[in-house]
Amino acid sequence: MxxxxxxxxxxxxxxxxxxxxxxxxxxxxxxxxxxxxxxxxxxxxxxxxxxxxxxxxxxxxxxxxxxxxxxxxxxxxxxGFIDTHIHASQYPNAGIFGKSTLLDWLETYTFPLESSLKDLAKARRVYTACVRRTLAHGTTMASYFATIDVDATNLLADICLDLGQRAFIGRVCMDNHDISPEYYRDESTEKSLEATLKTVEHIRSIDPTFDMVSPVLTPRFAPTCSAELMTGLSVIQRDMGLPVQTHVSENKKEIELVAQLFPDSKSYTDVYDECGLLTDRTILAHAIHLSEEEASTIARRGSKVSHCPCSNSALTSGVARVRWLWDKGIDVGLGTDMSGGYSPSILEAARQAVLVSRHLAIGLGASAETTPEELERSQLMPEEVLYLGTRGGARCVGLEKRVGxxxxxxxxxxxxxxxxxxxxxxxxxxxxxxxxxxxxxxxxxxxxxxxxxxxxxxxxxxxxxxxxxxxxxx
Ligand SMILES: [Zn+2]
Missing domain, CATH: 2.30.40.10 (Urease, subunit C, domain 1)
Incomplete structure (x- = not known):
């Protein structure tokens, strides 16, 4: 019918x-x-x-x-635009940063708000507003991070289906008790995996073929996750063929923290690779300070990158090298990374992608490995950022034959x-x-x-x- x-x-x-x-x-x-x-x-x-x-x-x-x-x-x-990286739970915080960079911003602004959404009435209000607002900006598909709470995450899936937005819905996994705050973390590795499966089952019950809404496995980022948890998620990924999303190499302090927490891994990227999380259905947000070797690993695995220029500027994280990623054969899409990014709009992300690529061409934020030729070629044109926001994003979410x-x-x-x-x-x-x-x-x-x-x-x-x-x- x-x-x-x-x-x-x-x-x-x-x-x-x-x-x-x-x-x-x-x-x-x-x-x-x-x-x-x-x-x-x-x-x-x-x-x-x-x-x-x-x-x-x-x-x-x-x-x-x-x-x-x-x-x-x-x-x-x-x-329609495709937002390959957005935190629905952080919508009320859009535009609120103080002077913070990534790690203190998480503690001061993000974790308190996310944890408060276990109040389902509040979650419904925030998620409805977020989905309505992003639809109004032409976002027809979004890959969402929700919170650790199962019921609130399931509610986001219901709301997307009801309001008609295509979506990946991620219950956020964070079981590292040394890094995650006491008031906002999964009780244990097992509980984290169990809760993730509950969300998968809920979404299967409302959209059996994951046609409009699909679960996405969502280890928040390596610092908040144990290797056991990430390995457990990769087993679920292989069993069910689900997409994965997380963050990588956003900020230099974060990279140092990952090196301390995972001393046996060669790099931030290798932490995910060793846990089996780098798949051709994996979306890695940011990927700013990658080494040549890390980019090669990501390309070999067929994993995707979500470029989030508004967030990268707002949190002083750095400038991602889109042309360099493309040259390695990596698919790239755009993400608002709201509320790391201040705007719910992919058009704004596209505009900012042009501007930060100009900063790169000027030499600002380029790594020591960037050659003068790469700098010159790094500028993106409006046509190219529109590609990132449509067909590029579609490739990141594996829907390039259906949308974009x-x-x-x-x-x-x-x-x-x-x-x-x-x-x-x-x-x-x-x-x-x-x-x-x-x-x-x-x-x-x-x-x-x-x-x-x-x-x-x-x-x-x-x-x-x-x-x-x-x-x-x-
Ligand atoms: Zn993010």
Whole structure:
């Protein structure tokens, strides 16, 4: 049984054709069936009416049986964003850092808030707000860290399914009693594994094939986890084929701490590798201060990196080398890392990815191993950061065949973007479009970078996940 009626989308469609290249599809029509799948695309017609007619005819659909969404002037469809690293439980702390860096920020701000979400009414309030807000910014898929609490984590899965956001749901594992605070840690290694399996079972009960929401095994990061726990999680990973997410090499003090806690391991990356956690379904957040050898290990295992530029700047962690990671053959996506990052928006993360790559090109934050040629090549262009936020992210979560672009057979996970325009007298048409104003003479190749630099959620007019309209501004 299809979940809903057929859809027809009309207008301009823009998506990433490759890492460097955007494809502009004009005067086009896209057909989406009741299961949310793209079943037909007609493009480059004289006008959308012609595209619509041709598509209806080829599918033997009648116009009266389909729900139609047509672009107004200045609007275009873009694939939904994928946030490969976000802490739903930290949403209320977005923008609160003090002067802290990673380790004291965790103690002062993060652990107290996360532990308080065992109050389920509070968890429901925080998670509902987080999912609604990220949907409003065009995030159609998010890989979430929740908390250590099973019931609150299960609630996040329920909320994502209910509000229609695709999600990985991670119950946070932390059993190292020397590092995790007494009030916020798993009682023991066994209890941590048991609690993780409870969340897996809950999600299986609400979404048996993990089609929309899937559990993700989530050792918080090496300092809060015993080797036994991480090895136990890798056994579950192999048994069930589940994704894994954690942090790696975010901050120099953190790296020193890992070296003290795991003196027999050659590197931070090797700690995870020795526990069997580096798989082709593993997402590693940050990966800033990696050595050549660590990057080679990550590439060999097929593990992915979530680049979180807002967080890396806000917590003074450093500058991740995206081009260098790409050169090693590692898949990279974008993460907000809220609330290490202050913004729930992947568009903001994309913008910041451009800016921090410029810092790298200037030489700021480059490691001693970075060559002058690498520095010069390190700058990212708007097209490339949009790739990170869509197809790159899809590869990180293993959904590259289903989301991240507009192709027949993929799911309709998309956003409708609207631009403001300036009239002859220099007045804005209205305030609904924020800072993104066009004058009418811009080429599409200029409009997209303008969106990357000046756009925000006011430009995200509608959002669909798997064909379901999950957000609408007007
Ligand atoms: Zn994080």
């Amino acid at each position: 299809p979940e809903r009626g057929n859809l027809l989308l009309l207008g301009t469609f823009i998506h990433c054709k490759s890492v460097q290249e955007l494809e502009y599809i004009h005067n086009a029509a896209v057909a989406v069936d009741g299961n949310g799948k793209i079943v037909g695309i007609e493009r480059d017609h004289q006008d959308v009416e012609q595209a619509k007619g041709a598509l209806l005819k080829s599918l033997a659909w009648s116009a009266s049986d389909v729900e139609i969404h047509a672009c107004k002037p200045g609007q275009f469809f873009f694939p 672009g507009f192709e027949v057979g993929m799911d309709w996970d998309a956003q409708l973007i609207g631009l403001g325009s300036v009239d002859a007298a220099g007045m804005s048409e209205d305030d609904e479009h924020g800072n993104l104003e066009v004058f009418g003479w811009e080429k599409w190749e200029d409009i997209v970078p303008k969106w990357v630099y000046t756009g925000d959620d006011r430009n995200t007019k509608k959002v669909w996940v798997k064909g379901r309209l999950v957000h609408s501004r007007a």
